[in-house]
Amino acid sequence: MTAPIVTADHPGDAERVVRFDRAERWLHWTNATLFLILLATGMTLYVPALSSLVGRRVLLKDTHVISGILLPVPLLLAYAGSWRAALRRDVRRLSRWSVDDRRWITSLGRKGRASMGKFNAGQKVNAIFVAGCIPVLLATGSIMKWFTPFPLAWRTGATFVHDWLALTLVVVISAHILKALAEPVALRAMVRGTVPRRHAERHHPRWAAELDAELDAEERHGTEARN
């Protein structure tokens, strides 16, 4: 399949579809804010050059601990009410791994696009990894903070896991931010919520098909309601 060339002034671009609803965007940005605070304070606590530059160890440590405790809150809130429908659907999408996802990721995004759903393999790996980081960092951070009930080796072990996982997370989040900056359409989807329909058709054909089915169903439903 040859994808149509999409330019910004293509007439079809005016038509936009919702990619992330308000609850999902709220979750993303509160989570992102907490993660950035945690990474900034965490790095300052442990990279000697930064520690010397910033000082204020007690303040940094308290900020880090409080942000850490708050970390699961946005996720729990996003799941707590009727606004969770879109999030739940997206979580199901993100956690499915298809044969094409493997092809897509091993070909660095060149193959497997024809049957791409709402999320590509990179987005799935990012979301699953970040979601997995939350409980692991929370558990190891808690052992580091409230260490007295545990054997001493556990604290060293927890520090080991916490530090290396955080380092990996810095790399993953940096890649995530760089990709977002390189793809303004994707970034805008997380800021404003929508993408041009053509973008969906081109990059996420299976998702575009789902949207068509929903729209058709809604129009049918609307007609029935009016009758």
Place this chain on the structure above:
Amino acid sequence: MNGWAPARLGRLGSRTLVAVERPTPALEFPPEDRPVGRRAILGMLGVGGLGILWGAKVQSGLDQFLRPVTLNDQTGLTSFLPSSERFRIYSVTGTLPSRTDAEYRLTVDGAVDRTVELDLTDLRDRLPQTDLTRDFQCVTGWRVEDVPWRGVKLADLLDDAGVSEAATHVRFHSFDGVYTETLTMEQATRDDVLVAHHMLGDPVTREHGGPVRLYVAPMYGYKSLKWLDRIEVATALDAPTDPGYWENLGYDTDAWVGDSNGLSDTPTA
């Protein structure tokens, strides 16, 4: 409307904007798709748990493996790699305090026969020197083994000033203006408590509390006050600064390595 209903956001171009906010037709996935999300997250939790149990061993192996690289690293990049055997720089104020070798003075005062003021030459050349090679153990878990220290025994400095009979404690002041520590008279006169001007074979750097810091070998690192500029002999422990900065934040006053703060590290003395 009954059943599901996408919320309309409005119209753009020729078609309606649709937000998938309410129950919509069930998602269908091709049968060959595999649900990996939950498994991956449980897997991360499992690996994390193993890391808590065995990470101490892995880390020490890794430190040994990386040592040839970190020792010869000119770029400083390895300081970003987690390690359990490297000094981490803790300071409690906004910027690192700074004092040049020339302007540095150390005062010994309080309940003493005479107040003594020393400069760096006194500490490095005039007074008897003591060398000590001991581990530095932080209460937060990291430990640097076999650190060479050089300086003047605190006991000798106190002798010089002549400690009053009524003295019970020694209070240390940092020229960062905030950090203080205390030791009992008995602890302060131990042979392994130094007013150190050299560590790791070089003059104590600004990051490590230079030009002069305290090194209390048998105790956790927070007792080894950095940027030392005043030693005050006291006849009581007074609020609010005593028994010390970190003690006021909950750490033990008698900070023996392996026998305080609920910890069981190998003693450093």
